[in-house]
Amino acid sequence: MAMEKEAIYNMMADEIAERFNVKRDTITPDLNFLTDIDADSIDFVELVLEVEDMFNVEISDDDAENLVTLQQTVDYIVEHQN
Amino acid sequence: MKIAIDAMGGDYAPMEIVKGVEIARDRYPDIEFLLFGTSEQVKPLVKDWSHITLIPTTEVIEMGDEPVKAMRRKKDSSMVRAANAVKAGDADALFSAGNTGALLSSAIFLIGRIKGVDRPALATALPSFAGENDQFVFMDLGANAESKASHLYQYGILGSFYASHVLGINDARVRLLNNGAEEDKGDEVHKIAHQLMKNSQSFNFLGNVEARELLEGTADVVVADGFSGNAALKATEGTALMMLKQIKQAIMQTGLRGKMGGLLLKPAFKDIQKKLDYNEAGGAVILGVNAPVVKTHGSAKANAVANTMGQIKKMIEKNLVPDIRTYIADHKDELQAAKNELQSQISE
Numbered sequence: 001m002a003m004e005k006e007a008i009y010n011m012m013a014d015e016i017a018e019r020f021n022v023k024r025d026t027i028t029p030d031l032n033f034l035t036d037i038d039a040d041s042i043d044f045v046e047l048v049l050e051v052e053d054m055f056n057v058e059i060s061d062d063d064a065e066n067l068v069t070l071q072q073t074v075d076y077i078v079e080h081q082n
Numbered sequence: 083m084k085i086a087i088d089a090m091g092g093d094y095a096p097m098e099i100v101k102g103v104e105i106a107r108d109r110y111p112d113i114e115f116l117l118f119g120t121s122e123q124v125k126p127l128v129k130d131w132s133h134i135t136l137i138p139t140t141e142v143i144e145m146g147d148e149p150v151k152a153m154r155r156k157k158d159s160s161m162v163r164a165a166n167a168v169k170a171g172d173a174d175a176l177f178s179a180g181n182t183g184a185l186l187s188s189a190i191f192l193i194g195r196i197k198g199v200d201r202p203a204l205a206t207a208l209p210s211f212a213g214e215n216d217q218f219v220f221m222d223l224g225a226n227a228e229s230k231a232s233h234l235y236q237y238g239i240l241g242s243f244y245a246s247h248v249l250g251i252n253d254a255r256v257r258l259l260n261n262g263a264e265e266d267k268g269d270e271v272h273k274i275a276h277q278l279m280k281n282s283q284s285f286n287f288l289g290n291v292e293a294r295e296l297l298e299g300t301a302d303v304v305v306a307d308g309f310s311g312n313a314a315l316k317a318t319e320g321t322a323l324m325m326l327k328q329i330k331q332a333i334m335q336t337g338l339r340g341k342m343g344g345l346l347l348k349p350a351f352k353d354i355q356k357k358l359d360y361n362e363a364g365g366a367v368i369l370g371v372n373a374p375v376v377k378t379h380g381s382a383k384a385n386a387v388a389n390t391m392g393q394i395k396k397m398i399e400k401n402l403v404p405d406i407r408t409y410i411a412d413h414k415d416e417l418q419a420a421k422n423e424l425q426s427q428i429s430e
Contacts, residue, residue: 040200042190045150049191061151
């Protein structure tokens with residue numbers, strides 16, 4: 001069953017807060033994965049895999065490269081949910 | 083104790099993998115083996131099913147496959163299914179003789195890094211030909227093409243745990259592979275790593291070691307960045323093999339006296355050859371992930387596979403991974419301080 005956008009956003013924000021040790025209330029839709037969190041290349045692949053599992057979506061490597069902000073990721077999940 | 087086996091990885095898979103597993107099964111009655119592989123190929127090879135279960139899979143990660151893509155796309159491959167079994171707690175360790183990059187990816191992204199370990203690394207035990215111990219741990223052998231100083235620092239910890247738990251070497255002497263003995267040798271990464279390691283309470287750091295001294299037993303753990311470690315290992319291997327070949331050739335090409343001398347020396351040479359053939363004794367370990375993951379040489383045959391099971395058994399029995407996990411959790415402030423120190427050194 002498709003999830004609501006707001007629910008997806010909240011789940012993603014919770015995941016980012018926990019995974020990257022970021023205060024939940026500082027997370028906004030504009031959060032930029034490249035500049036606003038302390039993550040390396042392994043962290044990014046792990047995040048993509050986690051998002052795929054959480055929302056039952058498949059994210060190609062090309063698409064993953066373009067998901068730079070939280071909002072972009074949420075929009076992608078909404079569009080590609082199975 | 084359960085070991086998940088990628089039965090399809092390796093040049094002689096599945097035949098030599100299954101043969102090796104059956105030898106290990108007879109040798110170690112307390113291990114259960116979960117064989118992941120293509121049913122039609124694996125089933126006919128198993129002579130005796132006691133302590134062996136086959137979990138059929140439909141895909142195989144080939145040697146030439148791009149590692150992360152293969153791990154992500156071939157979800158029903160023998161390697162990925164075996165890694166997921168470890169992730170789910172259905173097995174205690176993972177074995178493969180297959181695609182090293184894919185195994186690394188499976189270890190890092192499926193089994194997962196121990197919390198606090200930035201970069202898992204490939205480690206192996208090499209022979210020492212002098213000094214107080216027979217072997218030393220050498221890492222990183224190529225898991226990471228580039229390393230930060232803090233990664234090298236962490237390898238000192240991971241290597242020391244492997245030395246104590248698996249090789250029985252306590253208070254391991256740790257050295258940093260570098261291009262000179264002095265503290266200020268090497269590139270920035272190595273200069274900073276040297277300082278981090280020198281100030282560490284986590285392990286017994288003795289300073290640098292040069293590649294030519296690797297086999298001399300002056301260290302129990304040699305820490306290297308992945309590129310240098312891989313190059314030094316292959317240079318050492320290649321030189322040793324070439325020397326033995328040259329000696330053999332020289333003996334065969336001399337007259338009767340030489341050949342008789344060769345015959346008399348044969349047992350001594352066999353001993354040296356056995357000591358140099360570390361691939362027969364076990365595999366390379368991916369240290370820093372949440373379970374023992376061991377990669378044996380791609381061309382491994384049954385004996386090497388069986389010996390690797392013994393190596394894995396020891397890692398499990400001696401609680402290698404839980405002890406590393408506990409140590410890193412208990413010392414996270416010190417590890418963070420090392421990273422902060424690194425940051426301040428870089429910004430100077």
